[in-house]
Amino acid sequence: MKTICLSMLFFVSAVIYAQTLTVGGNVGYSNSLGTNNAPFTNSNNNFKMGINFQYAFVPNFVLVSELNYEQKGGNGDINYYNTLGDITLTYNKTQYLHYATLPVLFRLQYGNKLKPFIDAGFYYGFLINAWENPQIIGINHTVTNNFSRSDAGICYGAGLTFQLNKQYTLSAEWRMNNGLMDISKTGNNSMNQSNIFQLSIHYFINNKN
Numbered sequence: 001m002k003t004i005c006l007s008m009l010f011f012v013s014a015v016i017y018a019q020t021l022t023v024g025g026n027v028g029y030s031n032s033l034g035t036n037n038a039p040f041t042n043s044n045n046n047f048k049m050g051i052n053f054q055y056a057f058v059p060n061f062v063l064v065s066e067l068n069y070e071q072k073g074g075n076g077d078i079n080y081y082n083t084l085g086d087i088t089l090t091y092n093k094t095q096y097l098h099y100a101t102l103p104v105l106f107r108l109q110y111g112n113k114l115k116p117f118i119d120a121g122f123y124y125g126f127l128i129n130a131w132e133n134p135q136i137i138g139i140n141h142t143v144t145n146n147f148s149r150s151d152a153g154i155c156y157g158a159g160l161t162f163q164l165n166k167q168y169t170l171s172a173e174w175r176m177n178n179g180l181m182d183i184s185k186t187g188n189n190s191m192n193q194s195n196i197f198q199l200s201i202h203y204f205i206n207n208k209n
Helices: 002-017
Strands: 020-034 042-058 061-081 087-109 114-133 150-163 168-179 192-207
Touching (some): 042 087, 061 114, 061 192, 114 168
Parallel strands (some): 020 061
Antiparallel strands (some): 020 192, 061 087, 114 150, 168 192
């Protein structure tokens, strides 16, 4: 509760003292993989979307926060063997992890109408559910209980922001998320990793500059 109250106070202070406030939306592509997550050792091509907020205290320094829905997970080949040890059947199985994520990044940008930027920060993720496909008859494909509900890590990236007019901007960004928490309850010591490419639109709520 203390952490939640401090976080709320932090964001309220950011809103009050920010020179520029924006709100918007983002949509993107995510390539994700869980480390030490056998047999799901190949990355998944996934989807993300969410809302974003930006608080600019000075023109070149921005605090960015988002609330996103993100798909993560991996895929891999499942092999069946006969009594002689020969492979009799191989099929590909995909693991889907569905998260609500809250990244907070500090952004350094430069320019006027076209602004390149770099940013870095941290994220927290809450696991909504997890499942595997295709489903095997007689085995539940929902595997939420095999994973921790919480995930957290660092994130960093780079991109470009383009000023459309006095009210709107567009941005394109690459971002890397590196999980620092073991998300597995099965002893795999697995951590989430994902590359994200996203497009965002921003609407100015106020602009004191």
